Amino acid sequence: MIAEIISIGNELTTGQTVDTNAPWLAARLAEFGVTCTRQHTVADELAAIHDVIDMAAKRANVLLITGGLGPTPDDLTRLGLAQAMGVELDFHEASHRRIEAYFRSRKRPMHDGNRQQAMFPRGAEPLMNERGTAPGIYARLHDSRVYCMPGVPSEMTWMFDTYVVPMLQELAGEGVILRSILRTFGMSESEVGEKLADLMRRDRNPTIGTSAADLIISIRILARGQTRVEAEALMADEIQEIRQRLGQVVYGEGDDTLATAVGRRLIETRQTVSIAESCTGGMIAKRLTDLPGSSAYMKQGFVTYANEAKTALLGVSADDIREHGAVSETVALQMAANCRVRSGTDYAIGVTGIAGPSGGTKEKPVGLVYIALASPDGETKVKEFRFGDNLSREQVRDRTAKAALNWLRRKIDQQS
Amino acid sequence: MIAEIISIGNELTTGQTVDTNAPWLAARLAEFGVTCTRQHTVADELAAIHDVIDMAAKRANVLLITGGLGPTPDDLTRLGLAQAMGVELDFHEASHRRIEAYFRSRKRPMHDGNRQQAMFPRGAEPLMNERGTAPGIYARLHDSRVYCMPGVPSEMTWMFDTYVVPMLQELAGEGVILRSILRTFGMSESEVGEKLADLMRRDRNPTIGTSAADLIISIRILARGQTRVEAEALMADEIQEIRQRLGQVVYGEGDDTLATAVGRRLIETRQTVSIAESCTGGMIAKRLTDLPGSSAYMKQGFVTYANEAKTALLGVSADDIREHGAVSETVALQMAANCRVRSGTDYAIGVTGIAGPSGGTKEKPVGLVYIALASPDGETKVKEFRFGDNLSREQVRDRTAKAALNWLRRKIDQQS
Numbered sequence: 001m002i003a004e005i006i007s008i009g010n011e012l013t014t015g016q017t018v019d020t021n022a023p024w025l026a027a028r029l030a031e032f033g034v035t036c037t038r039q040h041t042v043a044d045e046l047a048a049i050h051d052v053i054d055m056a057a058k059r060a061n062v063l064l065i066t067g068g069l070g071p072t073p074d075d076l077t078r079l080g081l082a083q084a085m086g087v088e089l090d091f092h093e094a095s096h097r098r099i100e101a102y103f104r105s106r107k108r109p110m111h112d113g114n115r116q117q118a119m120f121p122r123g124a125e126p127l128m129n130e131r132g133t134a135p136g137i138y139a140r141l142h143d144s145r146v147y148c149m150p151g152v153p154s155e156m157t158w159m160f161d162t163y164v165v166p167m168l169q170e171l172a173g174e175g176v177i178l179r180s181i182l183r184t185f186g187m188s189e190s191e192v193g194e195k196l197a198d199l200m201r202r203d204r205n206p207t208i209g210t211s212a213a214d215l216i217i218s219i220r221i222l223a224r225g226q227t228r229v230e231a232e233a234l235m236a237d238e239i240q241e242i243r244q245r246l247g248q249v250v251y252g253e254g255d256d257t258l259a260t261a262v263g264r265r266l267i268e269t270r271q272t273v274s275i276a277e278s279c280t281g282g283m284i285a286k287r288l289t290d291l292p293g294s295s296a297y298m299k300q301g302f303v304t305y306a307n308e309a310k311t312a313l314l315g316v317s318a319d320d321i322r323e324h325g326a327v328s329e330t331v332a333l334q335m336a337a338n339c340r341v342r343s344g345t346d347y348a349i350g351v352t353g354i355a356g357p358s359g360g361t362k363e364k365p366v367g368l369v370y371i372a373l374a375s376p377d378g379e380t381k382v383k384e385f386r387f388g389d390n391l392s393r394e395q396v397r398d399r400t401a402k403a404a405l406n407w408l409r410r411k412i413d414q415q416s
Numbered sequence: 417m418i419a420e421i422i423s424i425g426n427e428l429t430t431g432q433t434v435d436t437n438a439p440w441l442a443a444r445l446a447e448f449g450v451t452c453t454r455q456h457t458v459a460d461e462l463a464a465i466h467d468v469i470d471m472a473a474k475r476a477n478v479l480l481i482t483g484g485l486g487p488t489p490d491d492l493t494r495l496g497l498a499q500a501m502g503v504e505l506d507f508h509e510a511s512h513r514r515i516e517a518y519f520r521s522r523k524r525p526m527h528d529g530n531r532q533q534a535m536f537p538r539g540a541e542p543l544m545n546e547r548g549t550a551p552g553i554y555a556r557l558h559d560s561r562v563y564c565m566p567g568v569p570s571e572m573t574w575m576f577d578t579y580v581v582p583m584l585q586e587l588a589g590e591g592v593i594l595r596s597i598l599r600t601f602g603m604s605e606s607e608v609g610e611k612l613a614d615l616m617r618r619d620r621n622p623t624i625g626t627s628a629a630d631l632i633i634s635i636r637i638l639a640r641g642q643t644r645v646e647a648e649a650l651m652a653d654e655i656q657e658i659r660q661r662l663g664q665v666v667y668g669e670g671d672d673t674l675a676t677a678v679g680r681r682l683i684e685t686r687q688t689v690s691i692a693e694s695c696t697g698g699m700i701a702k703r704l705t706d707l708p709g710s711s712a713y714m715k716q717g718f719v720t721y722a723n724e725a726k727t728a729l730l731g732v733s734a735d736d737i738r739e740h741g742a743v744s745e746t747v748a749l750q751m752a753a754n755c756r757v758r759s760g761t762d763y764a765i766g767v768t769g770i771a772g773p774s775g776g777t778k779e780k781p782v783g784l785v786y787i788a789l790a791s792p793d794g795e796t797k798v799k800e801f802r803f804g805d806n807l808s809r810e811q812v813r814d815r816t817a818k819a820a821l822n823w824l825r826r827k828i829d830q831q832s
Contacts, residue, residue: 281705
């Protein structure tokens with residue numbers, strides 16, 4: 001079964017609003033094993049709406065349209081659909097009474113525009129809307145089932161669950177589709193691609209695909225089965241196979257970030273952490289507290305941006321700062337070791353570096369970062385990173401935070 | 417001039433990722449007066465990519481394509497474009513060397529997959545990518561200029577600004593187009609809209625439009641002139657008029673955030689700040705250090721997430737924490753006042769609250785936050801915020817950081 005999604009509205013095509021309806025619908029469709037190869041966003045222009053609906057209905061079995069059902073003159077979905085169907089718009093008395101009742105119940109005045117919301121292409125069916133004024137529309141066009149829903153997310157999702165889901169369940173018949181995502185850090189997308197090349201063939205079941213965002217390589221897995229049990233077994237085997245091939249670089253699944261992966265491990269092992277940050281300026285502590293319940297493991301953090309702060313708050317030797325510079329192995333080591341002792345935590349991270357864009361020298365270029373990790377075994381280790389001076393300040397800071405959190409993750413796994 | 421946007425990737429068509437590239441591009445195009453009636457999202461499937469590119473290029477003068485330029489087998493944009501152009505893919509030596517150099521400079525191994533990133537449709541031009549490995553592609557198809565850019569936002573936006581903007585300015589023809597953005601905080605978009613209603617008429621020059629994102633209302637200004645001098649004069653007058661009408665809520669221009677606006681004021685007035693954070697967990701310190709040169713004003717920060725940390729690091733009375741709770745006026749006041757003294761800074765911010773989603777009570781619901789500000793005049797004031805328990809943890813933390821930074825901004829303006 002093939003579906004296409006059409007989102008209608010100038011607020012979308014001018015970029016004033018980010019369309020969250022299409023991704024939501026696509027994700028729901030995938031759960032029913034419906035692939036949605038194409039999605040479209042169209043302005044409030046009759047010719048374009050008419051054309052896109054006509055073309056999509058020729059390709060798809062199911063066509064989901066959101067937006068353009070409002071009471072204003074630039075709401076043209078009804079008319080566009082009617083033109084694509086080659087029919088007139090008829091006034092639908094029952095829908096009009098329902099809209100009137102909706103306004104009466106809210107003691108709000110009804111406007112002439114709302115009358116147009118009771119107009120439907122001849123042969124189409126109104127879809128009652130419990131969450132707002134605009135009724136939806138169900139119609140057949142070419143070989144496609146067409147569902148028009150309001151752009152307001154709360155109304156759209158209600159209509160989808162109420163009218164579209166039962167139809168999908170019917171059409172889907174037996175099969176079950178399961179989706180999973182594995183998150184990795186520490187390998188390039190091409191490395192991951194090579195290790196999984198044979199698994200990435202389109203004709204397989206499960207199918208997998210990769211995507212990269214800020215050094216996080218995600219692996220999406222789609223497993224199809226006649227029964228849930230079969231799909232779950234396929235998924236479990238695939239995840240095991242991928243984890244085996246990629247090993248430690250897999251840090252989590254679903255919505256996991258490196259910070260939530262670290263947080264979960266600390267909660268499981270009942271351990272705590274504290275952070276001493278210079279160039280990241282609080283970014284690592286912020287991420288470690290993104291997770292609800294983070295007070296269980298995140299005790300305190302020091303943002304020692306000024307050299308005096310490194311000495312006053314963390315007892316970093318002023319002589320060492322003078323001799324080796326604030327961005328040096330020894331300063332990072334002292335930040336982590338002293339942070340751990342002063343905070344009484346199991347782990348502590350110390351970070352100092354040159355985030356740029358200025359402040360770099362030949363010996364110490366922008367992107368040079370020292371990360372130190374103090375562990376329960378009493379050891380404190382330091383690593384040097386050179387992220388490259390072509391990165392933005394934000395990128396250097398993001399990569400520093402990720403490198404530190406990933407190191408802590410690996411360390412916890414080794415110790416436990 | 418007509419433009420269309422194509423976003424390519426299964427992570428988009430399966431709804432696992434929300435596409436922010438298309439809205440960003442659409443908004444930028446609108447600033448050049450380019451309407452973008454249609455946008456498309458396509459899966460990593462050759463036939464569909466080929467078809468969408470071919471159809472769109474027949475309608476549009478400018479075709480912006482993002483995604484599908486990676487090193488893995490499911491990156492098919494190059495091939496799809498080549499097929500639409502009816503040409504072969506050629507290996508481009510110089511691009512390959514550039515990719516090799518990119519990996520060498522990072523001491524990372526290069527993989528076979530990266531070789532495919534140096535393949536280009538015959539007759540197309542590589543677009544050098546300073547922010548990543550994947551070169552972009554420029555080609556002519558039908559009567560359309562086609563630009564293929566990576567899906568990674570930081571790489572895509574850089575390529576757009578570097579290669580597409582100059583072309584748009586050229587096509588815009590005679591005269592000069594200047595763009596400015598004013599950033600405001602503290603007024604709703606409808607309030608701003610009312611105050612600027614007469615300026616928002618489409619037939620004016622300059623033209624202005626508003627957009628809202630996370631409580632920041634941005635006003636985009638586009639001024640056209642036969643000469644740069646004329647455009648600059650129009651822009652200057654418009655900005656002055658808008659600032660006059662909106663007053664203090666305008667906190668900056670361009671890429672300014674509340675944090676960079678605060679940072680600039682502190683640098684100008686040679687003043688310093690320190691931060692004591694509980695529920696924001698380092699978010700405010702992180703934002704204050706987003707700005708290069710922030711070491712001039714940001715001295716140190718304390719992330720006192722645990723109650724013991726509040727007492728140990730900031731000398732907050734343990735009795736008061738017991739009596740009034742960690743989320744209370746007195747704790748916020750002590751955090752700010754003591755942070756200022758211990759840091760020896762002109763200003764200090766203290767923040768404590770319930771970010772949620774759990775931890776709320778009837779008297780102290782999720783979204784309750786106390787923000788205290790200690791100032792050079794020796795005064796420390798506290799404000800209570802109730803952001804509402806319908807917000808996500810991330811939203812509560814973001815609004816807390818914005819409220820604190822905005823208060824500091826206003827305070828600095830009053831004192832100077």
